[in-house]
Amino acid sequence: MARAATTSDVFNAIAEPQRREILALLRAGERPVTELAHELGMSQPGASKHLRVLREVGLVRVREAGKQRLYGLDARGLRPVHEWAGGFERFWNESFDRLDTYVQDLKQARQED
Amino acid sequence: MARAATTSDVFNAIAEPQRREILALLRAGERPVTELAHELGMSQPGASKHLRVLREVGLVRVREAGKQRLYGLDARGLRPVHEWAGGFERFWNESFDRLDTYVQDLKQARQED
DNA sequence: TTGACGCATTCCCATATCGGCATACGATAG
DNA sequence: CTATCGTATGCCGATATGGGAATGCGTCAA
Numbered sequence A, B: 001m002a003r004a005a006t007t008s009d010v011f012n013a014i015a016e017p018q019r020r021e022i023l024a025l026l027r028a029g030e031r032p033v034t035e036l037a038h039e040l041g042m043s044q045p046g047a048s049k050h051l052r053v054l055r056e057v058g059l060v061r062v063r064e065a066g067k068q069r070l071y072g073l074d075a076r077g078l079r080p081v082h083e084w085a086g087g088f089e090r091f092w093n094e095s096f097d098r099l100d101t102y103v104q105d106l107k108q109a110r111q112e113d
Numbered sequence C: 001t002t003g004a005c006g007c008a009t010t011c012c013c014a015t016a017t018c019g020g021c022a023t024a025c026g027a028t029a030g
Numbered sequence D: 001c002t003a004t005c006g007t008a009t010g011c012c013g014a015t016a017t018g019g020g021a022a023t024g025c026g027t028c029a030a
Helices: A018-027 A033-040 A044-056 A075-086 A098-112 B015-027 B032-040 B044-056 B075-086 B099-111
Strands: A060-065 A068-073 B060-064 B068-073
Touching: A018 A033, A018 A044, A018 A060, A018 A068, A033 A044, A033 B044, A060 B075, A075 B032, A075 B075, B015 B044, B015 B060, B015 B068, B032 B068, B032 B099, B044 B068
Parallel strands: none
Antiparallel strands: A060 A068, B060 B068
16 A cells, blocks of 8 residues: 555645645735746645645645636635644643653643543 | 655555554554554554654654553644644635635735735 | 747656664663 | 563565656637
């Protein structure tokens, strides 16, 4: 078995830096492929490929506009990512200087719930 | 070129479902490798490999405890992920029923710059 | 219709997985 | 010292990847 297909889920899709950059750019609005490619310093086929991945996981949508295809952001798929990471918030706020005692306390706290 | 090494950054590390499961388990406290492997239904070498990746991106740390090695969570590295995704919050809160018009407005706004 | 333009797809390569299996390694028990 | 337990690592195979180059294809302009 190899790595799961990047097109299989959002976490894989956003694992690639250039795809995150595309998403960031699209926050400012729709853009045609060539413009994205140029702004990110990648080839047109390269941009198309990344956009395809983003499309397949639903982070991006296309709209036909004559010769061009305008890609737009659909960030709803990022919400699960945000929530997943947020589930660890209380942990990164803790002091890790004494991880051992920290974990002990946590166990204790959980038992008191 | 292939995909960047998964050990290169946190986004890649958490792209793998089993690694996310490991992190989830570790929220309850430190655990030795074998226990993790058993709880996740994976082989010991498998667990060790995933733990290595998590270690290399700093999401996990080890503590020697006699024969065992206790792995503990260090969620600080997940904060950037949370914040990155959070940067899109206002977008997933938008109504996408009228995405077209929404984007139109946005595009228009860009042209007026 | 023909040509130019914008984009997607395909093929190829070098690489990085992930999983299984065997094995090496460090620490402890006897 | 030696056997054993708990882990880490090495090697293999099957697969997915990202990038480059070439190409297919639909749309619009002349």
